[in-house]
Amino acid sequence: MTGTGTTGTGAGTTGTGTTGTGTGTGTGTAERTVDVLVVGAGPAGLAAAARLAARGAGTVEVLEREPERDLAGVRRRADAAVRAGAVLRAGATATGWSGPLTLDTTSPSGRARVTARAVVLATGARERPRAARLVPGTRPAGVLTGGQVRRALDRGQPVGTRAVVVGAEPDAVRAVRTLRGAGVRVVAVVTREPWRRPGAVTGRLPVLRGTAVAEVLGRGRLSGVRVRHRDGRGTTLACDTLVLTGDWVPEHELARSGGVALAGGTRGPAVDGASRTSVPGVFAVGGLVHPGGPAGGAAAEGRAVAGPVLAFLSGAEPWPGAVVPVEGGAPLRGWRRIAGRWRGPWW
């Protein structure tokens, strides 16, 4: 891996805070400076890092909170970023800000304070889990999000035998495929949304449209779900696994703690057409801004941010006084806002 050293102290580090500021002593907080710090090694962050490194942005570092072993899904993109000259630090979490463009990090090799000339936030999104959807009932095991199912299967853990999947295309379809691939019987798909391609992927699987989960049943392990159609009809589906897909929420904690203004609809950072947030030098791309978008779209957005970041680093363009929210002009072709969410071109 090429890139910067780990303990350089550059000008511009703030050196404040409660932890020590010694460098490389093994007990204090190591400090270093980089040109661009990318937070999040998903498709957007890695594409941004690869393009920035290739175009001579200087030292480009990517922080990824998941350990190396969990990067299998983005291996190709990660290798490309590293080949281009970016440094990828897996297992390193940005825990907060200690200056306008300075982030504190935690990793097994210690605490560090990284000051950058520009920060690209690419922290992604998550599927809204059960409690946040306010699904009433008991709290048994077996209620998971789609992402949780994939992570469990990746580690060889069983997820159940009879599943009900909640959500719309394409996330619900992906979950059905994943579950079937693992030998889990999918009992039904429950969705409030329309379903565009009945039978195309799901075969004879019942898709209960205009329907929501009204109650989770079971003690210890899930025993079933009570579902209700909007016309009031309801039934109980026996299952030991409930998989909640879609309904994406941005992972915006780091953005918020850095004072980045949020967009009203998605609650991701408000950005302009150049992915600039309300904080000078801080950019935001990918699922963080467009929760639930496809990986390809996120990667395209990551590549596209390289230009604005380079322009900012060169001092050529002043930071806009007020960010025009992305709702004003979607940066991705074919994307539309439907019912408060970004829908890709397939919709």
Added chain:
Amino acid sequence: MTRAAAVTGAAAVTRAAAVTGAAPPGAPYDVVVVGAGVVGSAIARELARFPLRTALVDAADDVGEGTSKANTAILHTGFDAVPGSLEARLVREGHRLLTGYAAHTGIPVEPLGALLVAWDEDQLAALPGLARKALANGYGAARLIGPEELRAREPHLGPGALGALHVPDESVICPWTTVLAYATQAVRAGVDLLLGHRVLDVRPGHELVTTRGVLRTRFLVNAAGLHADELDRRLGHRDFTVRPRRGELIVFDACARGLVRHILLPVPTARGKGVLVSPTVHGKVLLGPTAEDVDDKAATGSTAEGLAFLRERGRRILPALLDEEVTAVYAGLRAATEEDDYRIACHPGQRYVTVGGIRSTGLTASLAIAAHVVGLLTRAGLEPGPARELPAVRMPNVGEAFPRPYADAEAIAADPAYGEIVCHCERVTRGEIRDALASPVPPATPAGLRRRTRAGAGRCQGTFCGAAVRELFEGAR
């Protein structure tokens, strides 16, 4: 010594008794405490100070699995108790005792103070009476504040608040660490923690028939919480009936923590109690509880009506709260009885003490209840012998207001496992999970691990870390 090592020291010795739970054969116990909630665990800890053979018995596979795990997590001053009641006295004493104990053992406590916010004229008119009641309970620091000071203290409060009673010494506490600290200290002092032992019957001569064998004891303490009335009946007493009162609660994400500075308590009026909004020591915000009498002692499910009610109330108190993500919804059952006071009774002829009707104040009062109960046992003929110092315990910190391993450069340098964040939302490290799994009172389920470390308790609810945490949990078994 690291914060973890202090707790894990006795693990190897006691884990077998605590976990496998085989009923030890031979001589009877001096005291068996039935119920390992916050009250039973505190009693066992108090008994552990004496050279007695004590067992702490519970049907569940963890301590604090019943009503103790789902409360509002407040360390009360007792300002609003019924003056002269046993509850008033024990809450007042317990507040003092637990405040000191928490500082000593590392139980997270934040002295935020409470505001009883009046939203209408009725409630405003009730505040002076509450201040007088506080005085009658020996608490003199409560004072009335006007709408301007209230607004300055809580800028995000919804419109229409008329004033408040400020109770500066109300605090929030970690209820799970409290039970664990008691149980850990009891186990380290030699108490047998017998989990997974459901008491089926009590035969004459204090033979407890459990799902895992028969236990014999000279003295019996009933701290069975929701089931205290049933155990009491087996001993021939019909003094009270537990009527579970369900309280549903919503926990909002840490991003909401900045919206509220105090514990916002409802003003009780003739038209009933309202709901509270309170920060938690874990850096989140709690909204609740509902109050609904139910028949089923296992009815811990949430309801659409309950959640809608809470959201409607919450919107009035702190409108911006409703824009934040929810991290958890749960329902707890309070062990309400026909009467308002605690139902603690000593039956000397039976060498038996009942500790019933301990409601949500039981967390605060627990140490005082424990001292009171040991006093009653002595009166019933128990000769405890000379008291000794309990082994010191230092619990791992799960509180947001205190240093946590992920931010501790020295801890990480000494042990890189404290730099390996597994649960990202709550920033729980592999080192903390490892320590909890090796502790004297280890978790039996991932939920138990969550209460000990916060792993999986955050906004993603395990989406990111669930599989990794499960792997660590199963690897330790």
